[in-house]
Amino acid sequence: MRLASVRTPDGGAQAAVLDGESWRGLPAEDLSQLFRLPDWRAAAAEPGDALPRAEPVNPVPSPGKVICCGLNYAEHIAELGRELPKFPTLFAKFADTLTGPSDEIALPADVDVDWEAELAVVVGRRLRGACEREAREAIAGYTVANDISVRDWQARTLQWFQGKAWDRTTPVGPVVVTPDELDPEAGVEVTCEVNGQRMQQGNTRTLVFGASALLAYISEFTVLRPGDLVLTGTPGGVGLGMTPPRFLRDGEVVRTSVDGIGTLQNTIRTQPTDRGEHS
Amino acid sequence: MRLASVRTPDGGAQAAVLDGESWRGLPAEDLSQLFRLPDWRAAAAEPGDALPRAEPVNPVPSPGKVICCGLNYAEHIAELGRELPKFPTLFAKFADTLTGPSDEIALPADVDVDWEAELAVVVGRRLRGACEREAREAIAGYTVANDISVRDWQARTLQWFQGKAWDRTTPVGPVVVTPDELDPEAGVEVTCEVNGQRMQQGNTRTLVFGASALLAYISEFTVLRPGDLVLTGTPGGVGLGMTPPRFLRDGEVVRTSVDGIGTLQNTIRTQPTDRGEHS
Numbered sequence: 001m002r003l004a005s006v007r008t009p010d011g012g013a014q015a016a017v018l019d020g021e022s023w024r025g026l027p028a029e030d031l032s033q034l035f036r037l038p039d040w041r042a043a044a045a046e047p048g049d050a051l052p053r054a055e056p057v058n059p060v061p062s063p064g065k066v067i068c069c070g071l072n073y074a075e076h077i078a079e080l081g082r083e084l085p086k087f088p089t090l091f092a093k094f095a096d097t098l099t100g101p102s103d104e105i106a107l108p109a110d111v112d113v114d115w116e117a118e119l120a121v122v123v124g125r126r127l128r129g130a131c132e133r134e135a136r137e138a139i140a141g142y143t144v145a146n147d148i149s150v151r152d153w154q155a156r157t158l159q160w161f162q163g164k165a166w167d168r169t170t171p172v173g174p175v176v177v178t179p180d181e182l183d184p185e186a187g188v189e190v191t192c193e194v195n196g197q198r199m200q201q202g203n204t205r206t207l208v209f210g211a212s213a214l215l216a217y218i219s220e221f222t223v224l225r226p227g228d229l230v231l232t233g234t235p236g237g238v239g240l241g242m243t244p245p246r247f248l249r250d251g252e253v254v255r256t257s258v259d260g261i262g263t264l265q266n267t268i269r270t271q272p273t274d275r276g277e278h279s
Numbered sequence: 280m281r282l283a284s285v286r287t288p289d290g291g292a293q294a295a296v297l298d299g300e301s302w303r304g305l306p307a308e309d310l311s312q313l314f315r316l317p318d319w320r321a322a323a324a325e326p327g328d329a330l331p332r333a334e335p336v337n338p339v340p341s342p343g344k345v346i347c348c349g350l351n352y353a354e355h356i357a358e359l360g361r362e363l364p365k366f367p368t369l370f371a372k373f374a375d376t377l378t379g380p381s382d383e384i385a386l387p388a389d390v391d392v393d394w395e396a397e398l399a400v401v402v403g404r405r406l407r408g409a410c411e412r413e414a415r416e417a418i419a420g421y422t423v424a425n426d427i428s429v430r431d432w433q434a435r436t437l438q439w440f441q442g443k444a445w446d447r448t449t450p451v452g453p454v455v456v457t458p459d460e461l462d463p464e465a466g467v468e469v470t471c472e473v474n475g476q477r478m479q480q481g482n483t484r485t486l487v488f489g490a491s492a493l494l495a496y497i498s499e500f501t502v503l504r505p506g507d508l509v510l511t512g513t514p515g516g517v518g519l520g521m522t523p524p525r526f527l528r529d530g531e532v533v534r535t536s537v538d539g540i541g542t543l544q545n546t547i548r549t550q551p552t553d554r555g556e557h558s
Contacts, residue, residue: 065373070438089436092371092444094344096501128446153500157368159349160438165371166500167407221432221445222375 001044003141003176005030005061006054016054017047018175023054031176032062035124035140035226056174058100059143060122065228066093067218068118068147068164072209072233073202080241088209088217093147093165098229101173101264105148105254107166109270113248116147116234117192117200117256119184121211122176123228127219135215138224141176142184142211144264145231146192146256151240151247171256171264172229182260185210190235193255194248202235204258209233280323282420282455284309284340285333295333296326297454302333310455311341314403314419314505335453337379338422339401344507345372346497347397347426347443351488351512352481359520367488367496372444377508380452380543384427384533386445388549392527395426395513396471396479396535398463400490401455402507406498414494417503420455421463421490423543424510425471425535430519430526450535450543451508461539464489469514472534473527481514483537488512 002018003026015026015034024047028034037043070089071077077084099105107113124140147170154163182188187205191198204210209217214230224230239246248254250270257263281297282305294305294313303326307313316322349368350356356363378384386392403419426449433442461467466484470477483489488496493509503509518525527533529549536542 071436085436087435087441089438090441091438092373092440094371094501150500156366157350157364158437159368159370161371161440162366162369162500167502221429221441222373223446 001178001181003031003044003059003178004056004174005059006051007057008051009053013057014051016051017044019047019050022050022052024048024050030061031059032227035122040124056101058098059173059176060227060229061098062095063227063229064225065222066095066097066231068093068231069209069214069233070160072207073235074206074208075202075236076234076238078236085208088214090218091160091164093170096167097165097170099168099171101171102266103168103171104267104269105169105171106269106271107150107169108273109250110273111153112151112245113268114149114151114239115192115194115199115248115254116149116238117190118145118147118231118234119188119190119204119258120145120172121215121230121232123215123224123230124226126226127215127224130216130219132212132216135219136212138215139179139211140226141178142182142258142261143172143176144256144258144261145170145172146254146264146266147231147234171266173264174262177261189259191257192237195252200235200237204232207232280457280460282310282323282338282457283335283453284338285330286336287330288332292336293330295330296323298326298329301329301331303327303329309340310338311506314401319403335380337377338452338455339506339508340377341374342506342508343504344501345374345376345510347372347510348488348493348512349439351486352514353485353487354481354515355513355517357515364487367493369497370439370443372449375446376444376449377451378447378449380450381545382447382450383546383548384448384450385548385550386429386448387552388529389552390432391430391524392547393428393430393518394471394473394478394527394533395428395517396469397424397426397510397513398467398469398483398537399424399451400494400509400511402494402503402509403505405505406494406503409495409498411491411495414498415491417494418458418490419505420457421461421537421540422451422455423535423537423540424449424451425533425543425545426510426513450545452543453541456540468538470536471516474531479514479516483511486511
């Protein structure tokens, strides 16, 4: 199944499932709500009427947890001059950090903005102390994300969080594809283009920690619930790794794709700041 | 005012305000709900009936954001061999990470558990792009927390998060004291005892980044909302800083106090793990 949260021309919002070329309504306002239903798979199997001209928005707007893995593609790790990790490097974002698949991304003009194309995993069932098999069975589906990062703030201290949690900077979507239709462990391509130029390309088969391994690892210390989101890390080719570093400017367009899921297209909008008065 | 979330003998839960020696009920299930009321200060000024034998639990069980500052007391920074920071070191926890002021803290037997007594700030008004004056006016009150840390997991990667976000390990409470009754910038003592032995002592006057500065800084990148929680960092004297390092064992009792607020008392309970099967 290909699932989405859609905006309808009358201004409504609804969870939906793709049926041929058209979206059909599901009994929830969005996929965050749908995945919290006791049997969302059964609900998704009996969709309602077609929703003409429905437009995908952020599929999972209200995850309780958004957990990200850094340094998870072998070639990106090499690009940063680090060794292959024994444990996943994890950090958190908020639901507020997320934005839609075609939304503009607004940031101050005086920060260093970079791209990080990622496969994201949506949790479909409660997990705590899970083994990898349990974790695999708990995956609701996969979506595309871009962990847009404010590199100068990320580097201000040892902890990346303050460069990773800017409101409405991580686009997600356009759809969530269920595991029966997509197997990232067999390998799907993850790419990022800036203004039409290919910057990143990696294959999920080369992830050090795959989706199920990440969910199982996280569930050792905290519960995961339906609708929670886990970002699996980015392949080589980020702007920070270039000589000199290459950051995003006002009006530049970032296209983030995962084969078999779809493409995010987001324009960067930078705004002058009056930070001087406030610091 | 001294505010709390209390459990009543009939099993109910309620926000409450201290009136002399007795708790009186407020129109919300807990302080997280109370602070989301449009005018919670007016509601708190007109309390209901006395609640005999009410017992404080976690005052803010459902913050949307829990953000922590590390390396914020000059002497703790020296203990770890670091320089005074120009920017606050920030990381996130979850609402799930929190627990009550007298709850047991359950952790696996094979991890390195340490204490970090902290002053915590509860947000009382929406903040985004705030200056320090606006941030100061948005503080609902102050409470006590202990950022109990799993040091070996914290040190597994560059990011501390996975050692800081274990479910139900950060005790909070017992009360929230409003700013008219407590001024941490003028200085209050923060202490931690383990089995009755004083381990940590620091004064909030020596914080590198005070409560208002932290809230203003965070609000540059993400919105803060009523009920959100910010932990301000810990003074010197953690177990990791000792030679050899000293970690918490089953049955040990951690008492965490902030003068003018109150004391948390939490017993550590360690449990054998079957991690071998799952990894």
